[in-house]
Amino acid sequence: xxxxQSGWRPERPSAADAGAATATGNRxxxxxxxxxxxxxxxxxxxxxxxxGDVRHDxxxxxxxxxxxxxPGLSEPETVRHYTRLSxxxxxxxxxxxxxxxxxxxxxxxxxxxxxxxxxxxxxxxxQPVDTVQGALGVINQLAFWLIxxxxxxxxxxxxxxxxxxxLCGVLCIKAALEARGDTERRVMLVxxxxxxxxxxxxxxxxxxxEDIPATAAGRVDLAALKARLGPDVAGVMIxxxxxxxxxxxxxxxxxxxxxxxxGYVYCDGANFNAIVGRVRPGDLGIDAMHINLHKTFSxxxxxxxxxxxxxxxxxxxxxxxxxxxxxxxADGHIHLIEEERAQEFSDEHFGxxxxxxxRMTAFHGQMGMFTRALTYxxxxxxxxxxxxxxxAVLNANYxxxxxxxxxxxxxxxxxxxxxxxxxxDAGFPDGFSTLDVAKGLIDEGFHPMTIYFPLVVHGAMxxxxxxxxxxxxxxxxxxxxxxxxxxAKAGDPSLxxxxxxxxxxxxDETLAARKPVLVWKDKAPLADAAE
Amino acid sequence: xxxLPLTPSDRQEMLATxxxxxxxxxxxxxxxxxxxxxxxxxxxxxxTELAVERHMTALARQNTVAGEVPFFLGCxxxxxxxxxxxxxxxxxxxxxxxxxxxxxEIAQGTLQMLFEFQTQVARLFGTDVANASMxxxxxxxxxxxxxxxxxxxxxxxxLSAGLHPHYVSVAKTMARFTGDQLQTALPTLTGxxxxxxxxxxxxxxxxxxxxxxxxxxxxxxxxxxxxDACHAKKALLIAVVxxxxxxxxxxxxxxxxxxxxxxxxxxxxxxxxxxxxxVGLFGCSDKLVRQMPGRLCxxxxxxxxxxxxxLTLSTRExxxxxxxxxxxxxxxxxxxxxxxxxxxxxxxxxxxxxxAGLNHAGACHAADRLATVPGVELITSRFFNEFxxxxxxxxxxxxxxxxxxxxxxxxxxxxxxPGEAELANGLVVAxxxxxxPEDVAVLADGLTEVLS
Numbered sequence: 001x002x003x004x005q006s007g008w009r010p011e012r013p014s015a016a017d018a019g020a021a022t023a024t025g026n027r028x029x030x031x032x033x034x035x036x037x038x039x040x041x042x043x044x045x046x047x048x049x050x051x052g053d054v055r056h057d058x059x060x061x062x063x064x065x066x067x068x069x070x071p072g073l074s075e076p077e078t079v080r081h082y083t084r085l086s087x088x089x090x091x092x093x094x095x096x097x098x099x100x101x102x103x104x105x106x107x108x109x110x111x112x113x114x115x116x117x118x119x120x121x122x123x124x125x126x127q128p129v130d131t132v133q134g135a136l137g138v139i140n141q142l143a144f145w146l147i148x149x150x151x152x153x154x155x156x157x158x159x160x161x162x163x164x165x166x167l168c169g170v171l172c173i174k175a176a177l178e179a180r181g182d183t184e185r186r187v188m189l190v191x192x193x194x195x196x197x198x199x200x201x202x203x204x205x206x207x208x209x210e211d212i213p214a215t216a217a218g219r220v221d222l223a224a225l226k227a228r229l230g231p232d233v234a235g236v237m238i239x240x241x242x243x244x245x246x247x248x249x250x251x252x253x254x255x256x257x258x259x260x261x262x263g264y265v266y267c268d269g270a271n272f273n274a275i276v277g278r279v280r281p282g283d284l285g286i287d288a289m290h291i292n293l294h295k296t297f298s299x300x301x302x303x304x305x306x307x308x309x310x311x312x313x314x315x316x317x318x319x320x321x322x323x324x325x326x327x328x329x330a331d332g333h334i335h336l337i338e339e340e341r342a343q344e345f346s347d348e349h350f351g352x353x354x355x356x357x358x359r360m361t362a363f364h365g366q367m368g369m370f371t372r373a374l375t376y377x378x379x380x381x382x383x384x385x386x387x388x389x390x391x392a393v394l395n396a397n398y399x400x401x402x403x404x405x406x407x408x409x410x411x412x413x414x415x416x417x418x419x420x421x422x423x424x425d426a427g428f429p430d431g432f433s434t435l436d437v438a439k440g441l442i443d444e445g446f447h448p449m450t451i452y453f454p455l456v457v458h459g460a461m462x463x464x465x466x467x468x469x470x471x472x473x474x475x476x477x478x479x480x481x482x483x484x485x486x487x488a489k490a491g492d493p494s495l496x497x498x499x500x501x502x503x504x505x506x507x508d509e510t511l512a513a514r515k516p517v518l519v520w521k522d523k524a525p526l527a528d529a530a531e
Numbered sequence: 532x533x534x535l536p537l538t539p540s541d542r543q544e545m546l547a548t549x550x551x552x553x554x555x556x557x558x559x560x561x562x563x564x565x566x567x568x569x570x571x572x573x574x575x576x577x578x579t580e581l582a583v584e585r586h587m588t589a590l591a592r593q594n595t596v597a598g599e600v601p602f603f604l605g606c607x608x609x610x611x612x613x614x615x616x617x618x619x620x621x622x623x624x625x626x627x628x629x630x631x632x633x634x635x636e637i638a639q640g641t642l643q644m645l646f647e648f649q650t651q652v653a654r655l656f657g658t659d660v661a662n663a664s665m666x667x668x669x670x671x672x673x674x675x676x677x678x679x680x681x682x683x684x685x686x687x688x689x690l691s692a693g694l695h696p697h698y699v700s701v702a703k704t705m706a707r708f709t710g711d712q713l714q715t716a717l718p719t720l721t722g723x724x725x726x727x728x729x730x731x732x733x734x735x736x737x738x739x740x741x742x743x744x745x746x747x748x749x750x751x752x753x754x755x756x757x758x759d760a761c762h763a764k765k766a767l768l769i770a771v772v773x774x775x776x777x778x779x780x781x782x783x784x785x786x787x788x789x790x791x792x793x794x795x796x797x798x799x800x801x802x803x804x805x806x807x808x809x810v811g812l813f814g815c816s817d818k819l820v821r822q823m824p825g826r827l828c829x830x831x832x833x834x835x836x837x838x839x840x841x842l843t844l845s846t847r848e849x850x851x852x853x854x855x856x857x858x859x860x861x862x863x864x865x866x867x868x869x870x871x872x873x874x875x876x877x878x879x880x881x882x883x884x885x886x887a888g889l890n891h892a893g894a895c896h897a898a899d900r901l902a903t904v905p906g907v908e909l910i911t912s913r914f915f916n917e918f919x920x921x922x923x924x925x926x927x928x929x930x931x932x933x934x935x936x937x938x939x940x941x942x943x944x945x946x947x948x949p950g951e952a953e954l955a956n957g958l959v960v961a962x963x964x965x966x967x968p969e970d971v972a973v974l975a976d977g978l979t980e981v982l983s
Binding site: 033047050052053058065066067070085094099106107112122124126131145148249252280284294298360364367382387394418438447468470506508509513516 | 532533534535536537541542544545546548549550551554556557558559560561562566567569572573574575576580582583584589590591592593594596597598599602604606607608610614616618619620621622623624627628629630631632634635636637638639641643644646647649650651653654655660661664666667668669670695697700701703704707708710751752753778779781795802803804805806807808810820826827828829830831833834835837839840841844845846850851852853855856858860862863864865866867869873876877879880881882885886888889893894895914915930931934939942946949950964
């Protein structure tokens with residue numbers, strides 16, 4: 001039975017209605033939300049406390065006397081504030097998020113449930129080792145499987161994110177060079193197409209960064225690289241598959257040449273999703289590679305972290321990895337090797353060869369990400385992970401081939417891509433840019449692809465669909481991008497003003513940088529807390 | 532496979548569109564010798580959700596859960612009650628499954644949250660500004676030291692003996708490679724922090740003094756004189772806060788003259804999680820902001836003149852500056868920053884002060900009770916929610932014996948400073964609002980038995 005029995009039918013709205021302002025500034029489900037500083041009060045709290053004495057008798061003269069200025073909200077207000085904010089975000093849960101080199105795949109909810117089991121979530125990092133065997137077991141199991149998946153010799157689990165993992169790998173290289181008394185190698189070679197963290201990391205570790213040129217086919221120029229190698233080169237940092245979405249077919253030759261010249265090969269593993277289960281980086285001669293658990297192994301990006309960046313290491317670099325590490329001995333017991341036992345354990349089990357460069361972070365690394373990543377690996381298994389790489393590569397090639405007639409694909413002629421497809425802004429009329437295409441896609445309900453990266457492609461658009469997208473979603477995205485690209489090429493002026501339908505129009509980033517407003521400044525002082 | 536939407540017929544159709552006969556053709560660039568013929572050995576095959584849950588639950592059961600026993604560990608990670616709404620809200624997919632807000636028009640939720648977070652942290656620390664988070668307290672601490680080097684163009688950092696030994700280790704690891712000079716010292720089992728020693732160490736080559744507040748033994752001291760001594764030599768004072776709840780009761784480091792304040796935000800919203808992920812807090816004065824590491828969110832307007840937020844001052848960052856960046860940090864700890872911020876919003880100033888008061892009162896009660904146990908001496912004279920006991924025996928075996936009795940008694944200094952005989956009898960005990968008087972009584976009884 002129909003709910004509407006009156007016979008009323010909606011009328012077609014007039015154009016004027018659509019543009020009408022509302023009294024609140026809200027547009028139905030699109031709700032404006034003030035800052036907590038505008039709606040909260042320092043006297044309000046959303047937490048009830050047990051009655052009890054709150055003496056401050058051991059603080060001496062350090063008792064806080066001035067107001068802090070922290071507004072509080074009741075629980076319903078808090079839930080509404082953050083729920084309203086959340087609705088102004090695009091997310092993988094809403095749709096395709098094709099940011100190239102970011103691997104925005106579905107985040108399985110089982111992973112979230114597992115990470116929240118009290119046995120993992122409510123355990124202190126300094127508990128006696130006997131009380132945390134399950135937690136150490138997770139770290140150890142994940143460590144062994146990352147070694148299996150990459151064909152490497154060892155793994156450092158504690159780095160906190162990809163860039164921290166890069167730092168770990170580069171420090172292993174430096175430690176290995178120092179250990180053999182080779183202190184003149186100060187140059188790290190990095191391709192121009194590398195992610196910005198590569199040169200920043202090398203510089204942070206005290207290396208001088210030099211560019212490696214690329215060929216017209218978007219690969220490392222092996223001949224030019226060989227010519228640059230010498231006694232001052234510590235190593236190279238290569239991304240494979242590279243940031244143009246292409247496999248480096250000569251990586252083994254590169255590794256051999258670098259090793260022959262006395263250097264080491266760091267591989268940026270940000271794009272491991274393309275080859276997981278099909279290729280083991282260890283077979284390509286690399287010495288160190290970080291793995292972004294928040295990319296390939298599906299731990300959520302959370303609006304900018306937390307990440308996790310374990311680093312797999314070759315036999316040559318394994319002895320230098322950071323503390324702490326976990327290791328299982330023949331009796332099945334899992335050991336946590338911290339500073340105090342490092343030498344003793346190394347003597348007993350590694351023939352004295354372990355010579356860690358030290359600690360990179362407090363405690364043990366991103367445990368919450370380890371539980372999620374291990375859950376992900378268990379769910380997929382070796383067969384499922386191989387299928388992950390295949391579907392990721394299939395989806396990217398499908399996007400590449402279905403769009404190359406409307407968008408310039410600079411490397412399409414040289415063969416298939418890996419997990420991401422790259423396009424350029426060639427053919428756009430004056431005044432129209434990659435940015436306009438990105439903003440147009442927002443109106444179509446998609447998060448834009450990575451834009452203007454890598455730098456080696458003019459107006460780059462790097463599309464990484466990942467394996468967790470259906471063909472129907474890809475088709476819809478392709479149609480949307482095709483439409484927007486066609487409008488850009490036709491010089492459609494409405495595209496310059498896009499997005500029209502997002503919570504905000506284009507934002508003035510120049511103003512933000514010229515007059516930085518980084519914290520809220522009260523128009524009037526907040527009322528003092530009652531204490 | 533439940534996470535892979537493509538059907539076999541989709542795959543065939545797509546291969547046909549691409550114009551290749553088989554998936555292997557798309558991996559043609561992989562050299563022959565590196566192509567794996569089948570699933571990697573050593574790993575199991577795919578498993579059902581139920582089977583995976585059983586496996587992981589069995590592993591989780593092998594750990595002693597902090598909330599199920601009398602629990603007194605701190606030293607950089609604290610167990611506080613986190614309201615249920617915090618975890619509910621951070622699991623909204625729009626927060627959980629979003630990326631770094633590179634397209635601000637469709638990331639205002641994350642950006643506004645970060646702006647609020649930055650303001651909360653700056654106010655708590657008493658600094659002008661704060662960034663959008665670092666990995667954790669220990670890495671934030673090292674980043675602050677390198678920032679002081681850039682600001683002062685000096686390479687010698689003086690680290691307090693009361694700085695968390697893991698933080699010292701991280702700095703030592705990094706300094707070995709960067710060539711920074713670090714002056715470090717071991718703590719002594721005394722009641723007051725090493726402020727006077729630090730003041731005496733500041734000279735014309737000092738880039739910064741790094742002091743923890745409250746320190747690793749739970750001690751607190753006024754930072755004002757130390758700040759003056761640093762500023763007299765044009766060095767920076769870096770204060771490290773591993774327990775932000777303390778600042779609900781204690782004067783803010785910024786207010787006492789610290790130039791950079793960094794911290795571990797885990798206490799609010801995040802939980803113990805066996806050490807990570809946590810959230811690094813980083814605040815500083817306005818004049819240092821362009822030397823800051825990490826992401827910053829700033830206010831601006833959109834094309835219609837509406838207020839909005841963007842990531843800003845990115846000319847400091849690696850994706851623009853590459854090898855000249857202030858830091859290599861990219862992904863930080865956004866979701867943990869959200870959890871921190873929601874918890875702080877629920878508390879508000881009144882709630883934070885009340886929470887801090889309860890923590891301190893509980894710690895005072897516990898310290899007094901435990902000091903009556905024969906063989907136990909209370910070392911710390913001024914403290915917030917954590918204090919140090921000197922036992923009549925080596926503390927590490929005592930902690931193990933108490934763990935066998937189902938009591939997680941605290942952190943032995945032998946665990947943190949292995950091989951240091953002077954510290955071996957030290958036990959650091961933390962008390963929060965989750966600690967009950969019964970827990971304290973159980974610990975007191977346990978200590979009485981083990982020490983007798």
